[in-house]
Amino acid sequence: MKITKDEVLHVANLSRLEMDDESVDKFVGQIGTILEYVETLNQVDTEGVTPTSHAIFLTNAFRDDEPGEHLDRDIAIENSPEKEDGSFIVPKVVG
Amino acid sequence: MELYKLTIHEAHKLLKNKEISSHELTRAVLDRIRDTEEKVDAYITVADELAMAQAEHADKVISGGDISTLTGIPLAIKDLMCTKGLRTTCASNILENFVPPYDSTVIRKLKAGNAVIVGKTNMDEFAMGSSNEHSGMKVTRNPWDLTRIPGGSSGGSAAAVSADMCIGALGSDTGGSIRQPASHCGVVGMKPTYGRVSRFGLLAFASSLDQIGPLTKDVTDCAILMNTIAGYDPSDSTSVPEDVPDYTSFLRKDGLKGITVGIPREYHEVQGLDPDVSNAVKDAIRKMTDMGAECVDVSLPHSKYVVSVYYVIAPCEASSNLARYDGVKYGFRDKDKTTLMEMYRSTRSQGFGSEVQRRIIIGTYCLSAGYYDAYYKKASQVRTLIMEDFKNAFETCDLIMSPVAPTPAFPIGEKVDDPLTMYLSDIFTLSANLAGIPGISVPCGFSADGLPIGIQILGKHFNEKTLFSAAYNFEQETDFHKRKPLL
Numbered sequence: 214m215k216i217t218k219d220e221v222l223h224v225a226n227l228s229r230l231e232m233d234d235e236s237v238d239k240f241v242g243q244i245g246t247i248l249e250y251v252e253t254l255n256q257v258d259t260e261g262v263t264p265t266s267h268a269i270f271l272t273n274a275f276r277d278d279e280p281g282e283h284l285d286r287d288i289a290i291e292n293s294p295e296k297e298d299g300s301f302i303v304p305k306v307v308g
Numbered sequence: 309m310e311l312y313k314l315t316i317h318e319a320h321k322l323l324k325n326k327e328i329s330s331h332e333l334t335r336a337v338l339d340r341i342r343d344t345e346e347k348v349d350a351y352i353t354v355a356d357e358l359a360m361a362q363a364e365h366a367d368k369v370i371s372g373g374d375i376s377t378l379t380g381i382p383l384a385i386k387d388l389m390c391t392k393g394l395r396t397t398c399a400s401n402i403l404e405n406f407v408p409p410y411d412s413t414v415i416r417k418l419k420a421g422n423a424v425i426v427g428k429t430n431m432d433e434f435a436m437g438s439s440n441e442h443s444g445m446k447v448t449r450n451p452w453d454l455t456r457i458p459g460g461s462s463g464g465s466a467a468a469v470s471a472d473m474c475i476g477a478l479g480s481d482t483g484g485s486i487r488q489p490a491s492h493c494g495v496v497g498m499k500p501t502y503g504r505v506s507r508f509g510l511l512a513f514a515s516s517l518d519q520i521g522p523l524t525k526d527v528t529d530c531a532i533l534m535n536t537i538a539g540y541d542p543s544d545s546t547s548v549p550e551d552v553p554d555y556t557s558f559l560r561k562d563g564l565k566g567i568t569v570g571i572p573r574e575y576h577e578v579q580g581l582d583p584d585v586s587n588a589v590k591d592a593i594r595k596m597t598d599m600g601a602e603c604v605d606v607s608l609p610h611s612k613y614v615v616s617v618y619y620v621i622a623p624c625e626a627s628s629n630l631a632r633y634d635g636v637k638y639g640f641r642d643k644d645k646t647t648l649m650e651m652y653r654s655t656r657s658q659g660f661g662s663e664v665q666r667r668i669i670i671g672t673y674c675l676s677a678g679y680y681d682a683y684y685k686k687a688s689q690v691r692t693l694i695m696e697d698f699k700n701a702f703e704t705c706d707l708i709m710s711p712v713a714p715t716p717a718f719p720i721g722e723k724v725d726d727p728l729t730m731y732l733s734d735i736f737t738l739s740a741n742l743a744g745i746p747g748i749s750v751p752c753g754f755s756a757d758g759l760p761i762g763i764q765i766l767g768k769h770f771n772e773k774t775l776f777s778a779a780y781n782f783e784q785e786t787d788f789h790k791r792k793p794l795l
Contacts, residue, residue: 221669228627228672229634229652230665244670246728251616254686257693264688265695267516267546268744269503269769274545288409292638301636304648 215248216241311336312472313792316381316529319475323370323380330370330380333475334363334424337382341426341473344795347454349446350468352387353395354427362424369422377532378423384474386465387428388435389520390509391415394425398511399443400433402659403639412509413544414478414520414537421536426474429464433661434630435485435513437461438733441724442663449720450492451793452759456717459489465523466493470760471795476533477523482513483618484712484737486521487749491712491762494751494791496530496779497523501770502744503548506541514625515546517618517741526789527750527780531555534772550770558773559780565600567778569593570705574611578735582715588753588761589711596709596782606701606708610693611739617694618738619731620674620687626664627671633659666727695743698766706774708766710736712749716759736764746772750779751788760788 221240225232232240286299295302311333314322322328341354359382366380385391388398390408392415397403411419418425432442440448440463448463450456451471458467462479466489469477479486481499490497498521505520512518522533535556540549571593597603635641635655642654660668674683701708713733723730740747746769749762763782767775783789 216673220673224669224673224676227676228668229649229656230660230668231653231657236662236665240666240669243666243727244673247619247670247731248673250728251620251683251687254613254616254620254690257610257613257686257690259686259689259693262689262692264685265692266688268695268742269501269546269548271503271546271548276542284409290637291409292406294635294639294641294643303636304646304651306648 215245312340314475315525316378316476316532319381320377324375330363330366330424331360333380334359334382334426337426337474344471344473347449347795348451348467348471348473349448350429350464350471350473351384351427352397352399352430352445352464355394355425358394359424359426366422366424376421378418378421378536380422380424382424382426382475383418384427384429384465384468384477385415385425386431386462386477386479388431388480388511389415389478390511391425391428394428396428396511397445398434399431399445400659400661400664401444401640402633406638410509413506413541415509417536429468429477431464432461433664434511434626435461435480435482436626436663436667438484438488438730439723440464441720442661444661447720450717451795452494453717456719456759457492459492459717461485462523463489466490466495466497469493469495469523469525470793472792476525476529478520478533478537479523480510480518480520481741482517483622483741484734486523487737487747487762487764488713488734490523490749492717492760494760494788495523495525496527496748496750496789497521498530498534498748498772498775499740499746500534500538500772501746503546504746504770504772505537506544506547508541508543512629514622515629516625517622527776527783528556528559530748531559531776553773555772555776558776560777561781561784563600564596564778564781567601567707567774568705569596569601569603570606570701570708571603572606572608572611572701572708572710574608575710575736578714580714581711582755584755585711585715585761589709589763592752592763592782593709595785596778599781599785604705606705608697608701608739610690610697613690614694614739614742615731615735617687617690617742618734620683621691623667623671624675624684625671627668627675630664630668663727691742694739698739698743698745702768706767707778710764712736712762712764716755716757716761740766745769746775748775748779750782752786753788
């Protein structure tokens with residue numbers, strides 16, 4: 214098996230996803246098949262090949278540091294499910 | 309006259325000559341949506357009132373003598389481009405009630421031209437899918453056969469254009485998401501060069517691959533939309549400061565003499581290539597040779613690794629991009645949970661559908677300690693080799709032609725539980741995103757069952773003009789784009 218049940222649970226935890234046993238079993242099978250397929254990449258000799266993260270040649274996109282238009286604070290947080298006095302409300306973080 | 313059947317350029321002419329009003333045109337399109345939506349399910353949100361108000365405004369602008377090519381034209385927008393004040397869901401439960409406080413750059417440009425936005429179209433959730441079956445909202449059906457998928461992820465936009473439920477549309481393409489549904493629905497779809505169109509306000513899936521582009525009833529409309537949406541945008545640091553030519557100026561019926569078309573030999577070996585697709589594409593290439601194009605054999609030696617590279621890189625980028633959906637800033641939150649960690653987990657697990665979760669897991673796994681080099685770095689290195697393949701091929705040809713998808717639209721439900729088989733159907737489209745090059749899908753035939761088939765034309769970076777020239781000349785010699793599904 215390319216990926217174990219424990220690994221799926223570990224990665225789910227890193228991704229902040231919770232999963233019942235049924236989903237974990239399904240993912241172990243499906244993701245295992247995908248990762249096995251991806252193994253074909255090992256046939257390619259990539260010694261000394263520079264990785265590409267961006268397909269178009271661009272140097273740094275600098276701009277002048279000038280204040281521009283921005284969203285009003287209340288509008289910016291308007292979509293938050295819970296908010297108060299211009300701030301986001303979240304459940305208690307420290308005990 | 310059935311106004312909803314018009315193309316952008318036909319409607320523009322009538323609006324300009326004041327033979328019709330945008331009010332009449334928009335009303336006709338909204339009525340058409342009302343009559344056909346039950347069958348096709350192309351839209352997540354139809355913006356009746358907003359559209360009629362925009363149409364009234366467009367009519368005022370026109371009567372003032374100020375008309376642009378898109379003034380008063382009803383367009384559909386894939387539901388992942390931010391539209392100020394108009395719900396934008398990404399077809400995900402996690403954004404079910406998200407109303408953007410600003411317009412994406414492409415929408416700002418359409419509005420500046422006084423276009424009319426009739427609604428937001430269905431898609432696979434977060435653009436992850438090739439069939440629209442992974443939408444968290446509904447499954448769009450192919451107007452040519454309602455038991456089949458429209459393609460994905462811009463399936464709603466493609467189906468809406470094909471069924472005349474809009475005059476033109478925008479989609480986005482991360483691995484074929486404009487070209488493949490365009491092919492399956494018998495319309496024209498272009499993925500521009502990476503960086504040609506601003507991604508500002510586009511909900512991100514895989515940032516090094518995503519690009520916005522048009523889905524239209526013909527090649528001329530595609531060029532018209534590109535004229536408006538292309539160009540540098542300081543709000544998108546990956547947009548490229550290159551001048552935008554007038555793409556319609558390359559639509560001249562002067563044949564294909566002097567154009568060299570490369571046919572990748574590796575594509576003959578693709579398994580599961582449907583004979584109807586193969587024959588339609590061969591016929592199209594023969595036609596282009598008759599029109600003066602020269603065909604040469606080219607090689608893209610790393611073609612067989614394209615699916616592997618893509619399905620590592622895209623999930624890696626997605627897992628990072630989708631970390632922002634945490635129930636705090638926008639979208640759905642499970643309010644019953646009392647600790648932050650429980651709230652994150654429950655919100656994300658309820659909010660994301662299974663394909664999105666699958667890709668987040670794959671991406672996080674491939675980026676996690678101990679696996680980064682074996683998966684992400686390795687895939688990024690092979691991506692370099694794929695780009696070099698194209699660079700080498702384009703030394704002997706101007707364009708590369710291939711099928712868009714190995715088969716015509718498949719039946720709904722056929723591949724939904726078999727993700728790898730679904731991924732393999734993206735074989736012809738993924739490489740353009742990995743290499744950042746432009747591609748267009750143009751109708752080139754029909755299967756024995758009457759399903760549309762498209763041909764894909766790929767070009768060099770920022771060479772959309774040659775794509776337009778070839779696509780236009782081919783289209784003028786054929787009538788595939790004029791056929792309509794019976795609804």
